[in-house]
Amino acid sequence: MKKSVFFGALTVAGVAAGVAAAGTLDDVKARGKLNCGVTTGLVGFAAPDANGEWNGFDVAVCRAVAAAVLGDASAVEFVPTTGKTRFTALASGEIDMLARNTTWTFSRDVDLKFTFVGVNYYDGQGFMVPKELGVSSAKDLDGATVCIQTGTTTELNLADFFRSNNINYEPVPIETNAEAQQQYLAGACDVYTTDASGLAATRATFEAPGDHVLLPEIISKEPLGPLVRHGDNEWGDVVRWTLNALITAEELGVTSANIADMASAAGGNPEINRLLGTEGTLGEMLGLSADWAKNAIAVSGNYGEIFEKNIGESTPIGLARGLNAQWTDGGLIYSPPFR
Amino acid sequence: MSTITDPPQGSFRLSMLLNDTRYRGYTFQFIALVLLIGAMGYLMSNLFSNLAAQGLNISYQFLDEPAGYGIAQTMVEYTSQSSHLQAAWVGILNTLLVAFLACVTATILGVTAGVLRLSKNWLVAKLMSAYVEAFRNVPVLIWILVINTIVITMPSPRAYRGETPDTEMLFGLIAYTNRGVYIPAPTFGPGSMVVVLVFLASILGIFMYRRYAIKQLYDHGRDLPTFLPSLALFFIPTLLAYFIMGRPIGVDVPALQGFNFQGGTQIGRPLIALWLALSIYTGAFIAENVRAGIQAVSKGQTEAAASLGLRPNRVMNLVVLPQALRVIIPPLISQFLNITKNSSLAIAVGYEDITATLGGITLNQTGRAIECILLLMLFYLTISLLISAVMNVYNNSVSLKER
């Protein structure tokens, strides 16, 4: 009884504070913390370690935004969300941004009223099967039992793929990656399907990864990226350009090792200067400090470093850059210029 | 309970609305109503202003659109091109199916465990106590997940493959895998209608014979044998018809084809896991109810029945259980309701009930959270009210008629 009344009083105070502030950027600054929606646990993308510290590819984006806005990479409140709750959490303002490998689709952008600020990982839905089945193409999967990790566009892609190839399947929807893996390994399903990055990450944790193969078919485009609410363009710009800053930093060779040197004084490359705030007023235009991008990049390095550290070939997950290489290296990662 | 009535004090004054017990009730009710309407209005206006601010709306249009996802276990026609409404309907039927199955097995399990717990066999009684306490004191979600993990350790269809398979089908008819249990299904050829009709008629015959036997017993004191004639009635006419019609009913035995067993009837693994978990969990509660019900029948009843010369199983069937039922039925109803409500945890094992289709994938894909959850609550509310209404009628019919 007591605590509730007391909480009620806090709520009243919260209402007062909430009405006073306007944009998300001001909210975040006033709060001194960024509320960032992540998954409940997907190795490499977002998961708390044994000490409760969140780590991963998506987490790094959250931390970069927090560093850009607040100058403190640890000023992030990570809000675990499920596929069911993520959109309402964002729409209702519980979180300021969502970085939860969410696919950019038409209806999410237009109907659900969200703004995808960019793509931080180009993915596609793939299949994993045990080698002993001798399956070499997804088109051979007629009548197979398929474990699907629910909560993203996987169910729809799967249904479309099997329908367009006129073959049958038996879906087993599963909530978490760990449970899907358990069932797949026990042979309760023949095939496990989710984003190809997730499959690689899952296979990496198997006792005998060599006994399983990823089928060549990638049946969907899954551009994953952070998103914010429609209508708050100022905040959308902050998140978009923080992501772009990470990408540009890789392109221009700015790394966590050399950033302190480069930012100490204006150098020879004007774009680096503009990016790091030694020249021009880009930070001010965003409503941030001049060294916003420097702070963001200093947290865990540029896009390439973040990739390598969390999901790259040196990690157990071992993903190759592939589509996610810089455009200069034949990939799709491309940032508009800082000008 | 304000039954004190003050003597009338002349004409009505405004202060009497607060001080006079005759009118105070109206004041309170009025205040409560105003507060309620005010709160509702406040919440609703917030809802609509929030929705408007985000450019969203409340609309049930999405129910007509194609769902786009597949469902493994469906009792009605369903493809990924069916509408979300059809997906919800599939979910509703699946919820009802698992709830019904679990209610039946939980009752059987609970009554057995409850009776055995009172047994004089020390070991069995203790074992049943351990079962009841273990399942009552641990959350159902954990049991669902654990039993699912156990079910997954059954052999996979791959174990049936090869020259010397690791596992063989039970009697060559039933395949049990961690994807489900495959049992032979009857196939009906021409003329099978006759066999089915004969079978139904012989069932009717058994009932009529039993009624006749009881009538004979009561009217003339003749104790006719019932068991053997019933058995004969059950088998002989149907078998005769079956062979006379040239064996029209065949059996479709499941066989391994491709990735899975094909043919026969499949009971999917998610259904089995959820069904088992709900039955075993709720069975523990029902066992407690049954034990309490039996203990509530006074010992004098048993002794009186025994002194009439009734044998122990007759004492149980004719004297104790009918009286105990009156105590057992009401909590049993609420256990059935609990099963229905707990079946909403189906998504934990991948069973596609209404919470998993309408409240899960549909919600997920359309983003229509408010509409989906509203419909979901409405469904459970209807089911709960229906079950309690039906059971209350039954409850009234067996309740003690006091004169």
Added chain:
Amino acid sequence: MSDTHAHSVAYVRETQLPQQPPPSTAAGPVKWTKDNLFSNIPYTILTLAAIYCIYLILSGFLPWALNGVWNTSNIRECREVLEGATGGCFSVLTERWNQLVFGTGYERSQYWRPTLAFALLFVAAAPVLFQKLPKGMLAFTAIYPFLAFYLIWGGTIYTPILAMVGFVVGYVVYSRLVAGSFAAGFFGGLAAAVVTWWLGGIVVSAITPDETFLAAVPSRDMGGFMLNMILGVVCVSLSLPIGIALALGRQSNMPIIKWICVIFIEFIRGVPLITLLFVANVILAFFFPPGTNFDLILRVIIMITMFSAAYIAEVIRGGLAALPRGQYEAADSLGLDYAQAMRLIILPQALKISIPGIVNVAVGLFKDTTLVSVISMFDLVGMIRGPILASTDWNGVYWELWAFAITLFFVVCYGISQYSQWLERQLATDHR
């Protein structure tokens, strides 16, 4: 007489024979075994079946439990140590102990806070649970919620102090006004408390230092078994007064109030808790003014409290209905008004009858707190299904984690239900 006897018979035994022990088949363990296990054929079959069951369970369980590994840092090391032998990787429990129990919110050096709060819970609950303890301990029970709040959430100490001051002010006002009428006292006290909190809230936010003695822990990061405990304890204690009010409302002879209560209770009891949690998680935010944002944990507490209040209301209604009509009439005939009659005569008796039912609801509710894992909160079950099983280190360790969860819940729930049975026996004495 004795002489003749002595002469007519050759030998008379004059001392009693020492008692022989009963034959071995009719005494001791053999007789017990025969009577209790093998008295007839069906019993023998049952006994053998039971023994076989126990053998199956133990033969699976014992090697796994006894041969367990307790000190490796991930599943691969554990498998190496086991070398294919049967055995549990219990090292997941030691390695992830803090996450399983406390969640991710606390620094390593801060775990004493929730531990202390947990230990003090017993001290605070003792005088409520055991009537024989000195009444003075109830003072600590009254302080406990604020103390526990401070220990668990941390932050500035002014917040719990302010909350406490609000209650004191409210109580003072209540005790001044209650002589006039209960309603005036209750609402006056409530108003006074709210005013105090409102004014105090402004002061507190002004004087709060940036660095506090106990670091503030966001409730988002609360997790593990601690979250189950918090939700269970808070929601049960909150739902008691609400449940009483609802039960009284349902018995009331004011039709509007009665129907509001009936609809509320039946609605809540008709839907599964999980849908209410979806509401808390997904749509509750839409019903508050734009920009309002309160903790998920708080929203969940509201929903679970409403849920258990409806169930407790039904239990208490049963208690009210079981009271003899004469008690109500006696109270009326003494000239007590409604509030007095309820407070002094009806509720004390009705609540006493309802205690076993309330404890049942409480146990059920505590178990149901695991459902919050479905809405992405990291309670014990959520922690297992989420971060731990998802990590590369412990991917594939199921039985050990579930055994741990089962043990924790069993100990707590079995303890509560044993207490309830003990209490029932205590209370039953004065009725017979």
